[in-house]
Amino acid sequence: MRMRPTLSWTPSEDPPPATTDPGPVADALGTGGVLVLTGAGISTESGIPAYRGEGGSLTRHTPMTYQDFTASAQARRRYWARSHLGWRTFGRARPNAGHRAVEAFGRHGLLTGVITQNVDGLHQAAGSDGVVELHGNLARVVCLDCGDTGSRDGLARRLEEANRGFEPVAAAMNPDGDADLTDRQVGDFRVVPCARCGGILKPDVVFFGESVPARRVERCRELVGEATALLVLGSSLTVMSGLRFVREAARAGKPVLIVNQEPTRGDRYAVTRIALPLGAALTAVAERLDIPVDGRPTA
Known part of the structure; x- marks a missing residue:
């Protein structure tokens, strides 16, 4: 060298x-x-698309904020539906x-x-x-109540079981791992709780608005x-x-x-x-x- x-x-x-x-x-x-x-x-x-620049996802997509995620069950349903679909693509990136x-x-x-x-x-x-x-890393999930952590693949299997037949076609993929879906496509998607305490699960990443x-x-x-x-x-x-x-x-x-x-x-x-x-x-x-x-x- x-x-x-x-x-x-x-x-x-x-x-x-x-x-x-x-x-x-x-x-x-x-x-x-x-x-x-x-x-x-x-x-x-x-x-995996970028947030900014020409064609960046922020031109069409507003990322989930920590405040919205923790305050609203509907926001969590929307996030996990979109993220669950996006993970199928995101998790295969090399x-x-x-x-x-x-x-x-x-x-x-x-x-x-x-x-x-x-x-x-x-x-x-x-x-x-x-x-x-x-x-953080989207491959991990954390419980906001008990602090238990687990793998995203494990959560994906639980979400598949709870939402059989959930196969919407996304308009686009985003760099935070979720897919663009309409509220109608999200429908009554079922969010699963922490297997340990029944608490709220969140990807182990720093959301917008979070430190x-x-x-x-x-x-x-x-x-x-x-x-x-x-x-x-x-x-x-x-x-x-x-x-x-x-x-x-x-x-x-x-x-x-x-x-x-x-x-x-x-x-x-x-x-x-x-x-x-x-x-x-x-x-x-x-x-x-x-x-x-x-x-x-x-x-």
Whole structure:
């Protein structure tokens, strides 16, 4: 592997012009110690849509909020009907070249960690270790009453039993794992309770309007402190849960590099933004570093 000089960066009020040269990312990774922060854009090549940008789900879909979910039985019925249908597709998604490249960088000792804003578990499926799931994981469910946790596949089997013949055709799929259904399609969908206490089940993810657990945030801050640079992959950085780590890295004088095809809220803190599809960009970076991307089988 060819080693490259460390990048330096001075804060600026003006964002850098977008480029299609992945060289700066290779430079940063070549010296090691890079922390990766990923968003929905890294999973679009696996068939999971993004929230924002052209064609993003927020142009037609309002995600469930924590307040609505906990306050309304009808909201929970609507959520679980849509999510149950969406899980059939979401749960079959597989890692793409971007996830495999991140795994390869970690396996070669170039990363201090991976933080993901995604709830799809695809980094782990690609083989990455120690991933911090900032917003949780749709593959788990938690009881809001007793705190018991379980697998989404187990819940899916219970929902299938309770809703035989539930086969609506969804208009679209969303990045939070649910499908677009009308109230008529939802109908009298039956929501099942916690098998342990009869309480309310919720996916083990952070809904809109819900706070990321404090210990999780602190762990991310520790990773920012340990890193030499922050590499943001496929995130618009619109929400503060991810942007705050970009700001912290910038305040510490650490270079922030962004790979995203469209402008992001964090561009003004970055040394560069590479406007390329993630799979192609990260594969090109791996080639520059003489790192094989498909060195480990994926789930």
